[in-house]
Amino acid sequence: MIYFDYTATSKPNEEVLALYQKINADYWSNPSSIYKAGVITNNLFQKCEKDILEVLNLQNKKIYFTSGATEANNLAIYGICNNYLNQDKNIITTKIEHPSVMSCFEDLEKKGFKVTYLSVDEKGIINLEELKQNINNNTILVSTMWVNNIVGTIEPIEEVIKIVKQYPRCKLHVDAVQGIGKIKPTFDFNNVDMFTLSSHKINGLKSSGALIINNKINLQGVLKGATQQEGIRPGTIDVALSAATTKALKLITASRDKHYIYVKELQKYFREQLKNIPNVLINSSEDASPYILNISILNTESETFIHYLEKYEIYVAAGSACNSKIKKPEKTVYAMFHDERRAVTSLRISLSYVTTKEEIDEFIKRLKEFK
């Protein structure tokens, strides 16, 4: 199998799986129990929190472990907005968010919030002028992704921080799912009020993610239940899963910069091979994340080409896998180029530190053979 869909998910790391297994075998008691076994399990859970903050160089932050990035994004957005229902507040996001952010904003719009969806340029970079024009003292939340999941654009979070900082009541949420463990941030996450990470995108396990927020923020939990995780995210804590996420993050972060250099080289190679192939347009900008290469093959719709490649066990995605059952032009590519043909024929190729040049050669060979 030649897998080019690491943005959708990645293979769990063996060490991560072993840890998950070990904790489920030996430390399966409920960490909220007050007897010894529970306390020990809870110690492991606290180590997860401590290690994650440490590996990401964070101070004065707290973590809520969730069932994944979707829940974490929901918790961040509703956690803030539910404090301001029916108060005519403004909230801001972008046109290229993941559905787990976008759908929240669309829902809140129906509930009476005034929502601004920032446009992006041809590189997929959000329009900061629009942000400046729309943010005001009535704005309570800005949510933007760090690395776009469709084309890989790295958003200017540094600038966004500066703008949002001028409005003390406004909180900044960053969906960092595609950046964490892959890209070295040019900004300090300590300056971001809330951000989301996912485990299975970094060789961890599915159904696990986290929302990391500033200590001082009072979120309103979305789920109601007992007092686990301060009652903000109730439900029995899955220590094994949290530990697996912690381990995955530690492993990927330790090799992040080495991987980056390698994948950057791969991406460059890929782009060279694509040159001079008729009907192929590259949608990702050169300074986007090297882990994602979005292209359009103008003479075929994405789905046709995906099934063609599938015969050779080559896997690529059309847009985001989370939304691939819905047939409409890919919204990020459309937002960048306003070109419907380009959007319906776009493919997302995503790379990993385990990808090889031979795999790229195979892809190129099949692409050239395609009639």
Place this chain on the structure above:
Amino acid sequence: MNDHILIRYGELSLKKSNRNQFIKKINNHIERALKAFPNLTFEARGLRFYIILNGESELPIIPILKKIPGIYSFSVVARCESNIEDIKKLAIEVLKEKDYQNAKFKVDTNRGDKNFPMTSQEITKEVSRELFRNLQGLKADVHNPDFILNIDVRYEGTFIFTDIIMGLGGFPAGILGKTMLMISGGIDSVIAGYEVIKKGMDVEAVHFASPPHTSDMALQKVVDLLQELTIYTSNQNINLHVVPFTKIQDEIYKHVREDYGITVMRRMMYRIAESLANKQGAQAIVNGESVGQVASQTLESMAVINNVTNMPVIRPLATLDKSDIIEKSMKIGTYDISIRPYEDCCTVFVPKHPQIKPKLEVAINEENKFDYQTLIEEALENTEVIRLRSDKKYEVFKTEDLF
């Protein structure tokens, strides 16, 4: 631009003769507390101390500074050469960082360098003029400003800042000697510890453990509470003396009339605390007693209990309301630990009607019903010391290092 942090010291002006020693102590504390930031450099200038950031962000440093006793206040400052052109340029840069269009400000100049060719008023005027020329929408209000642009002209350079962050106050950690803190695991005693540390005293802590009446979880709770205090101490550590108290408590229960149980128990605790204090070179006992809060904390009870020692007993919370103590504990982050639901030595064997006006003769008579002297010696011999450090969480239950 904001590349320095300026530290101002606290109650030092009161203590002229010891000033240098005090300052040195705080400076050392600051450097030790910021060990994790190797890029920082430090500059001591008389009554001021500068942390030079060298590219580090000030954000993680601010909360650490807020926990160092003896720092009155501090500011993140921008520095330039002491000449009017550079000062003007820097003042504009500093204001640009502020939300100046939505706030009124004024300029305040302090000229410490008397060789500087302009007076402070002239500097204020000239800088203000330059600011209005360069920044649109700027609003001044010299009587009720929302913020002040401070210009501090000194021989070593000029420092410009707008915000003053309050520090912990108090005296440099440890400068006034050592105390023995009686800690139970409740809300009060840890706050008493916090207060004496803030006021320049080191603490050793004593905890009375009565397994199986109390659990290891109760001990973990005490450990976690003290761990929160380690960051404030000069050496970033606190020794916890865990006294095995079961036998004494069982004997009291067996022999002593019920309403005097608590009185006698407290007398035993004071005796042990005093012995440990002497052994450790601590000069006072500290506890979280607050007058009138419980039966053992009436003036009559305190008199009978205190009678076993001549050592000074410091009760920082003596006159505080419970609600104030709770507020403090929430602020320093010990409240959530204190309310964990484990029995401690003070909550087991609580009599239904404890004596609130005990008599000394009765107490002595009651405790003489068993050989407490031997039991105390035994308890002291078997006391274990746990060394708590700010950088490493101590776990009563050893947990495997899995990841």
